[in-house]
Amino acid sequence: xxxxxxxxxxxxxxxxxxxxxxxxxxxxxxxxxxxxxxxxxxxxxxxxxxxxxxxxxxxxxxxxxxxxxxxxxxxxxxxxxxxxxxxxxxxxxxxxxxxxxxxxxxxxxxxxxxxxxxxxxxxxxxxxxxxxxxxxxxxxxxxxxxxxxxxxxxxxxxxxxxxxxxxxxxxxxxxxxxxxxxxxxxxxxxxxxxxxxxxxxxxxxxxxxxxxxxxxxxxxxxxxxxxxxxxxxxxxxxxxxxxxxxxxxxxxxxxxxxxxxxxxxxxxxxxxxxxxxxxxxxxxxxxxxxxxxxxxxxxxxxxxxxxxxxxxxxxxxxxxxxxxxxxxxxxxxxxxxxxxxxxxxxxxxxxxxxxxxxxxxxxxxxxxxxxxxxxxxxxxxxxxxxxxxxxxxxxxxxxxxxxxxxxxxxxxxxxxxxxxxxxxxxxxxxxxxxxxxxxxxxxxxxxxxxxxxxxxxxxxxxxxxxxxxxxxxxxxxxxxxxxxxxxxxxxxxxxxxxxxxxxxxxxxxxxxxxxxxxxxxxxxxxxxxxxxxxxxxxxxxxxxxxxxxxxxxxxxxxxxxxxxxxxxxxxxxxxxxxxxxxxxx
Numbered sequence: 272x273x274x275x276x277x278x279x280x281x282x283x284x285x286x287x288x289x290x291x292x293x294x295x296x297x298x299x300x301x302x303x304x305x306x307x308x309x310x311x312x313x314x315x316x317x318x319x320x321x322x323x324x325x326x327x328x329x330x331x332x333x334x335x336x337x338x339x340x341x342x343x344x345x346x347x348x349x350x351x352x353x354x355x356x357x358x359x360x361x362x363x364x365x366x367x368x369x370x371x372x373x374x375x376x377x378x379x380x381x382x383x384x385x386x387x388x389x390x391x392x393x394x395x396x397x398x399x400x401x402x403x404x405x406x407x408x409x410x411x412x413x414x415x416x417x418x419x420x421x422x423x424x425x426x427x428x429x430x431x432x433x434x435x436x437x438x439x440x441x442x443x444x445x446x447x448x449x450x451x452x453x454x455x456x457x458x459x460x461x462x463x464x465x466x467x468x469x470x471x472x473x474x475x476x477x478x479x480x481x482x483x484x485x486x487x488x489x490x491x492x493x494x495x496x497x498x499x500x501x502x503x504x505x506x507x508x509x510x511x512x513x514x515x516x517x518x519x520x521x522x523x524x525x526x527x528x529x530x531x532x533x534x535x536x537x538x539x540x541x542x543x544x545x546x547x548x549x550x551x552x553x554x555x556x557x558x559x560x561x562x563x564x565x566x567x568x569x570x571x572x573x574x575x576x577x578x579x580x581x582x583x584x585x586x587x588x589x590x591x592x593x594x595x596x597x598x599x600x601x602x603x604x605x606x607x608x609x610x611x612x613x614x615x616x617x618x619x620x621x622x623x624x625x626x627x628x629x630x631x632x633x634x635x636x637x638x639x640x641x642x643x644x645x646x647x648x649x650x651x652x653x654x655x656x657x658x659x660x661x662x663x664x665x666x667x668x669x670x671x672x673x674x675x676x677x678x679x680x681x682x683x684x685x686x687x688x689x690x691x692x693x694x695x696x697x698x699x700x701x702x703x704x705x706x707x708x709x710x711x712x713x714x715x716x717x718x719x720x721x722x723x724x725x726x727x728x729x730x731x732x733x734x735x736x737x738x739x740x741x742x743x744x745x746x747x748x749x750x751x752x753x754x755x756x757x758x759x760x761x762x763x764x765x766x767x768x769x770x771x772x773x774x775x776x777x778x779x780x781x782x783x784x785x786x787x788x789x790x791x792x793x794x795x796x797x798x799x800x801x802x803x804x805x806x807x808x809x810x811x812x813x814x815x816x817x818x819x820x821x822x823x824x825x826x827x828x829x830x831x832x833x834x835x836x837x838x839x840x841x842x843x844x845x846x847x848x849x850x851x852x853x854x855x856x
Contacts, residue, residue, distance in 0.1 A: 291381055291473040293327060295370040295488035299465055299504070300557035301325060307511045320503045327469035330476075331496025332422035339422055340383040340475060346411050348480070349390030355403055358391050362405040363480060371464050374478075374485030381474040384486070385419070387411070387493070389478055395592070407478070407493035419475055420495040427496040433526050435577055435586060435628065436685045441524030441535045442581060443682065450522065452535050452581045453542035456574050457549060458564035459508075459530035463490040463501045465558060498529060505529055508556060515548045526574075531564075533574045535581075542568035577628055585679035585796060586628055596621050597674040604668035609656035612646045619643045622670065629680050631792035634774020634785070635670055638663040669786055676794045681756035684798035692800065694755035696747055698762055699806070699815035700739030707818030708743070709811075709826060709833060713754060716832050720821045721746055721841040726852035738853060740764040741771075741784045742843075748791040748799065749846050757798045761815070763806035771801055780853050787848060 301324035308317050332339055352359050366372035373380075388411055391403040409419040445452045459465070467489055468476060476487035490497045509527050512534070516523040522537035523545045534549060536542035546568050553560055566572045570581040578587045588596075599618050603610060619639040626633040638660060646657045659667070683693065696710035696717075707720040727742065740762055747753065747760065762768060774789065776782040792798060806812040810829050817826040818838075827833045843849040 290470060291373075291486065293467055293470050293473060293488045294373055295467050297324075297465060297467055297489075298557040298559070299324060300555060303555050303557070304504075304507050304511070307514070308507055310514075311510060316503070316506075320507055323466060323500065323503055327467035327472075328490060328497075328500045329469045330419060330423070330472045330494050331427040331500070332419065333424065334422055336383075336471070338416075339419070340385050341416065343379060343382065343384050343386075344413050344415075345386035345479060346388040346408070346413075348388045349406075349408065351391040351403075352389045352405075352480075355391040355400060358400060358403045359389060359405055359480060361401075363485060367485070371461075371487070371489045372478075372485050373473075373488055375480070375483030376485070377483060379477075379484055380486070381477070383474055384477040384484070385475050386477045386479050386484075387419070389480065404492075407476075407487070407491045409491070409493040409495070420493075423494075423496045428499060430499050430502060433528050433575075435575060438526050438533055438535065438574060438579070439586070439682045439685050441526065442584070443686075444524060445522065445535065445537050446584075448522065448537065450537040451539070452537070453539045453568045453570055454533060454535040454566075454572055454574075454579070454581060455542060455546040455549065455568045456531065456533045456564075456566045456572055457553070458532075458561040459505070459553070460559040460561045462530040463492055463497050466490045466501060466504060501529060505532075508532070508552065508558070511552050511556070512549060515552060516545055519544060519548065521545050521548075528575060531575065536568070539568060576624065580679070583679065584682040586682065587677065587679040588625065588628060588674070590677075592621075593674050593677065596625070597671050600667040600671035600674070603659055604664050604671060609658045612643075612650050612655050612657055615639065615643050615646065615657060615659075625670075625674075629673075629678060629793045630684060631789045631798070632670060632673065634789060635666045637774065638666045666786075669790055673790055673793045678793045679796045680793070681796045681798065683757040684796075686757070690759060690800075692755075692757040692759045694753070694758040696758055696760045697804070697811045697815040698740065698743045698747070698760060699812065699819040700736060700743045701816060701819040702736075702739075704820045706739060706743035706746070707821065708815040709818055709830065709836075710758075716836050717839065718818055718823060718826065718833055718836050719839040719841055720818055721843055722821075724843050724849045727843075727849065735778075735781070737764055737766045737770065738781055738784060740767040741781065741788060742849075744771075744799070744801075745784065745788050745791060745848070746841055746843055746846060748788060748795060748797055749848075750841055756796065757800075759800045759802055761802045761804050761811055763804060763812045763815070765803050768801045768803045784853075 304324070305317070305321055311317050363372065367374055388408040390406045390408060391399060392406050393399045394402050394404045412418045412421065442452050468487055473486050476491065478485045490501060505527050509525055512525050521541045521544055523541065524535045526533045532549065534545045536545050572579055573589055578589045622636045622639055626636050642657055642660060642663060694710060694712045696708050698706060698708035700706040705720060705722040709716065709718045711717065721743065744760055770776045770781060770785055771788065774785060776785060804812050806816065814826040814830040814833065817829060823838045
């Protein structure tokens with residue numbers, strides 16, 4: 272049968288071998304790597320890496336082999352393998368030719384062979400028929416025992432992964448030294464497949480395809496301990512790069528996530544030299560690079576799926592990913608029917624990625640998680656459909672509009688110190704007179720007032736003070752003439768702070784205004800930190816209250832620093848939101 276979803280009775284080679292041989296000779300130059308680590312302070316780490324490079328890597332389980340593989344066991348391949356049969360054919364031929372896999376064998380090459388299911392998963396930006404990722408399902412539980420991955424302890428899998436903020440911290444560090452950061456990046460080709468599997472574990476990595484048997488000779492992408500094992504090698508490359516760059520007196524900050532490397536240098540000249548060192552070290556180490564994922568020194572590149580602009584100090588979503596996600600969100604927002612659970616799972620995962628890049632969008636993603644988790648509990652396989660809630664459809668539309676604007680979030684959004692901001696504002700909104708406040712903008716004191724447009728004047732029957740406070744914050748974010756990337760905003764409304772921190776409100780019009788604020792932050796790339804202060808006991812609040820009544824004279828008496836400051840009057844009618852009554856939001 273095509274794809275081998277139905278297993279034939281296993282046949283055995285005679286005589287049966289009790290140990291398999293690994294025919295793969297890795298290209299990795301272990302002598303160069305280990306010699307370069309001679310001064311490494313962690314000798315235990317170097318010894319473990321040496322053992323992996325010389326003898327191959329174990330899969331990470333510590334139980335006896337008889338428990339892990341008591342007898343031959345076989346899972347059928349996933350349905351995706353049969354669906355994309357030619358992709359599996361091509362993959363197996365290439366891996367066998369490169370000796371990263373052994374086979375095909377007409378009979379089982381080991382008496383306790385574990386046959387792991389194969390499948391095909393999509394690879395972003397490529398057609399699955401020709402470039403799908405062939406996966407091995409090491410987490411599939413056996414009927415008479417745990418899966419391979421279930422035998423591996425958390426200690427063997429736990430890793431500390433770098434994040435965007437780590438790269439941004441490196442940029443900020445170089446900027447503080449007066450630098451003009453440039454960067455380069457590369458990707459190690461074949462990644463985990465550069466490391467051999469130890470002979471003792473080869474029988475744990477078996478596959479069956481079209482009646483023939485194969486086994487992995489190198490680490491696959493399905494074993495849960497394999498990322499940590501591979502990081503032994505990539506961490507060695509990281510150490511060597513740091514050493515070589517220091518010897519060249521280059522001011523370079525280096526990050527890596529498994530097979531992805533990023534070098535951020537003080538300026539263009541040092542980036543060019545660092546790039547030469549990067550290529551040289553990888554060549555000497557015998558590690559091939561991925562040409563299409565290697566970027567020479569530049570101020571604009573993609574790393575960890577994010578598009579970095581070191582000149583503008585901003586982070587955005589690469590256009591192909593943005594367009595794809597935007598289309599999916601629009602289909603949810605404008606369709607009244609159900610969507611597949613696996614589609615919801617995929618969209619929510621992508622939104623989680625976006626929420627990491629653009630924190631202001633995180634509250635807009637809650638409605639997706641609220642439906643995803645119950646759906647997955649009922650349908651762990653992702654099969655079946657779910658009807659999106661009205662809130663999810665609204666949030667999908669808002670998120671699609673945000674993405675359509677090609678938002679760029681400023682690096683300052685990720686600063687760990689909440690008071691390390693470009694601007695500080697104290698705002699107040701007071702009934703009929705409008706909203707106002709003061710602050711520090713571009714290192715100078717600043718005072719502003721905004722008169723309410725028609726229908727926005729406070730009236731307990733149709734508009735609350737909380738909505739006015741939110742409106743004052745919104746116009747500070749939307750106003751293009753105010754030059755800042757991040758701001759701390761003081762408000763005397765604890766309800767306002769609470770509403771924005773939650774990202775939603777049970778009051779419809781308040782909830783809509785919060786959505787507008789979150790969208791404005793995402794589209795403008797600005798970030799805000801809200802701080803509550805008491806309206807009666809602090810001069811900052813009293814001055815803001817005076818300015819909400821357009822009384823600069825009183826505000827100046829309260830805060831002398833406002834002397835010689837000209838009152839800036841903000842026109843809310845220039846922003847479309849304020850051209851209609853709040854009840855229509």
